[in-house]
Amino acid sequence: MLSFLLRRLMQTVPILVAVAGLIFVLFSVIPGSFESSLMDDGKSMIDEQTVQRIRKELGLDQPVAVRFVRYVGSLATLDLGTSFRTRQPVTTVIAERLWPTLKLALAATLFAVVLGIPLGFLAAMRPGTLIDSASMVVAVSGLSLPKFWLGLLLMYLFALTLGWLPSFGYGNGGISHLILPAIALGVSPLGLLARTTRAAVLDIMNADFVRTARSKGMSEVRVVRWHLARNALVIVLTTVGLQFGSVIGQAVVVEKLFAWPGLGSLLVDSVSLRDIPVVQGCILTLVLFFLVVNLVVDVLAALVDPRIRYT
Amino acid sequence: MTGDALLEVDRLTIALTQDGVAHSAVKEVSFSIGRGETLGLVGESGCGKSITALALIGLLRRPLSIGGGSIRFKGREIQSLSDAEMRRLRGNAISMIFQEPMTALNPLSPIGRQIAEMFVLHKGATWHEAERQAVAALGRVQVPAPEARAKDYPHQLSGGMRQRVMIAIALACRPDLLLADEPTTALDVTVQAEILELIRDLSAAEGTAVLMISHDLGLIANMCRSVGVMYAGRLVEQQAAEAIFTGPRHPYTQGLVASLPLLGNRARHGRKRLQEIAGVVPPVSAYPAGCRFAPRCERADAVCRDVDPEPTALPGGGHVRCHHPVTAGANAS
Amino acid sequence: MKIRVNLWLGAVLFVTVVLAGILAPWLAHTDPVMDANLMNAETPPGAEFWFGTDAQGRDIYSRVLHGARISLTVGIVTQLINTVIGVALGMSAGYWGGWWDDVVSGLTNMMLAIPSLVFALAVMAILTPGLTSLLIALGLTNWSHTCRLSRAATLSVRNQGYIRAAQVLGFSDLHIMMREVLPNIAGPIIVIGTLGMGGAVLAEASLSFLGLGIRPPYPSWGSMLSDARDQITTAPWVSIFPGLAIFITVLGLNLLGDGLRDILDPQDRARRS
Secondary structure: OHHHHHHHHHHHHHHHHHHHHHHHHHHHHOOOHHHHHOEEOOEEOOOHHHHHHHHHHOOOOOOHHHHHHHHHHHHHOOOOOEOOOOOOEHHHHHHHHHHHHHHHHHHHHHHHHHHHHHHHHHHHHOOOOHHHHHHHHHHHHHHHOOHHHHHHHHHHHHHHHOOOOOOOOOOOOOHHHHHHHHHHHHHHHHHHHHHHHHHHHHHHHOOHHHHHHHHOOOOHHHHHHHHHHHHHHHHHHHHHHHHHHHHHHHHHHHHHHOOOOOHHHHHHHHHHHOOHHHHHHHHHHHHHHHHHHHHHHHHHHHHHOHHHHHO | OOOOOOEEEEEEEEEEEEOOEEEEEEEEEEEEEOOOOEEEEEOOOOOOHHHHHHHHHOOOOOOEEEEEEEEEEOOEEOOOOOHHHHHHHEOOOEEEEOOOOOOOOOOOOOHHHHHHHHHHHHHOOOHHHHHHHHHHHHHHOOOOOHHHHOOOOHHHOOHHHHHHHHHHHHHOOOOOEEEEEOOOOOOOHHHHHHHHHHHHHHHHHHOOEEEEEEOOHHHHHHHOOEEEEEEOOEEEEEEEHHHHHHOOOOHHHHHHHHHOOOOOHHHHHOOOOOOOOOOOOOOHHHOOOOOOOHHHOOOOOHHHHHOOOOOEEOOOOOEEOOOOOOOOOOOOO | OHHHHHHHHHHHHHHHHHHHHHOHHHHOOOOOOOOOOHHHOOOOOOOOOOOOEOOOOOEHHHHHHHHHHHHHHHHHHHHHHHHHHHHHHHHHHHHHOHHHHHHHHHHHHHHHHOOHHHHHHHHHHHOOOOHHHHHHHHHOOOHHHHHHHHHHHHHHHHOOHHHHHHHHOOOOHHHHHHHHHHHHHHHHHHHHHHHHHHHHHHHHHHHHHOOOOOOOOOOOHHHHHHHHHHOOOOOOHHHHHHHHHHHHHHHHHHHHHHHHHHHHOHHHHHOOO
């Protein structure tokens, strides 16, 4: 088990390094990327002399290799640079926005899991019936809904018309502000989880070893509990992990819609304002987030399914 | 043979419902097995032998269902028992082992536990006691170092080993009847013989009756005292094993026996083509109205095509379903 | 026959949207950009303006129709780019193996770790806003799934007899890949391409919604929804129709993809999403 964990860690680190390298290439190496960050719609806002001075300050006139080494070095010390706009260290800026995003992503995932898995399970237990078709229609609709549209509709219905929930913002961090964004974000993973669960359950219910279990005289309840649950759990768990990446990406849009002060809205604002260090920092953080979640999910899956420990 | 036989199957029909139409995948099959006896059921893929076994243990699922006839086990009708009541029999009095050992065990559970489950389920043992008995069961199926193996997961074992585990599970509660559905087909040839011998020895030791299903006539003849031949859902012939070989009465059986390449035949008879039975098995939805073998039979005539033959008793025991059975002693090879 | 329902319903939905886009100039009532009459601003849906008007007094119905052209074009083109990149990389990686495979696999793993929208945003950060930048950004984000799929499919096909035969007969690698491998892996690729197109439409809408894609006054469904947010109290109907259009398009593509999967890739039916 320990060796499995170590192996997975060894696989994760190169990916992180590669992403860091990619970001470096995108933002520091591609010609003009720095200049374009100082421009607005193609016209430079600052005179040429100042541009050159800033370039020297930021060390952009050094050769690429040197810059990359300095870059990696600063990453290792968790120095993500300074925001072009606010002059604050990027790490500080990100730190304030980290928890709201985490909270939103977790809430959305929880929503998706709590509703999606039972829906898929129910559909699989009654294949071919109306319940099955209806559930899957709901699932595919959830997958196809644009989140910002759903968010707008929810906002209109529950906040503006019925007044039950606040329409945007973080508030004091309470649940009422979390509900609408979490639902808007969670509907799509819900659909995916429902479909995946249904497929996994159907697969297993028709598997050979379930037939063996029944031939042993096991009751359906027992079959579901012992054989189905754990085998399906592995598949579902892996899906949840993979989905997290999507949730984080989509959170960007939901955060902007609901004025949710998280990393996603920070990223969007920074892109609009061309605050490159913050953009870099956000991407790295989000990717790190995703990789950590996947690692945790893989470890949990290996705990449940001993075959995974050897991969 | 009637009355005190362990298992009596009387005109069992299994329906396959496709697009609302019910086809008889198995039609009016009748046979019986006495205590401690071995009956072999032989036939090509799709002839219905597997689903007959599933019907006996009550594991038919949609779109298959029992369409008629009766199954009497120890004198009691079981074809329409509730699932709860069948469960008391399954694994306990009637057990089954399947063809694919690679996928037949729960991949997430150690094998010792999967065997122990039987004792907990049916004998009310505690898990601790059951695990102990599971190790003993592993020893009985000749798994070396059973205590260590009991903690292994299925993927750590070879196919032959897994099949031994399956046998251990099936025989754990010393059932009266063991249904073996092609237990060796998926195994290496060298392992096949060992597994078959194991089944034979264990069932003989406990007095377990065995229904052995295979498409391999030679294997069946070796293992079983009595052999039934199925074709397209019909039991076309049933005789003692030697009689099937030396004096097959149904044209299909005759064809099967003749198609077996025998060692030494070329020396004796010179080089000849391997015999085959012309034609293919029809799909379930297109079974002919009369005798189902008629389209492929050289001896078929108008009667055969119109009327499905009833069983005719044979002087040496057993029966054959044919309007024009092969005459006794017509072929000796 | 649930399977067929997916296919036909999806096809109908998608084709309807495509037709609406193609026929937009004839079906629309007004010019989507120029016909802005502040006197008509924020009129609810009615006889004259079927879907109502927005804050600038533009007819939403016409804008939605024209939006179909823009959103669909971007969706289709970017998905094509993604597919070409993914198939080229994946197929070559699976076929040649070796260090090239390592490079491609590493690249793919890296891309899979970055949420696609985040990557698109990153690319938009260094490009000047506009249609070409949008196409580049979106065209580079979603090839990783196609790549992985192509690679796996190529690996499974690679050791087949007919590939070996072609190699022995002296055909070039490129020829073999295009003529022997590609047709045999086309099925799953078409499925993923169709499903990916739905994702591409959503991605474009998202970027436009965030103000980083198609900029107003051009009628992209996404940017229309962005405007709608400010008018949600005064003119809620502005929020409904563009989003509905996106929903119908993506739903159609998803259903179509599902239906195609059942035909082209039956083994996969159970496992994929």
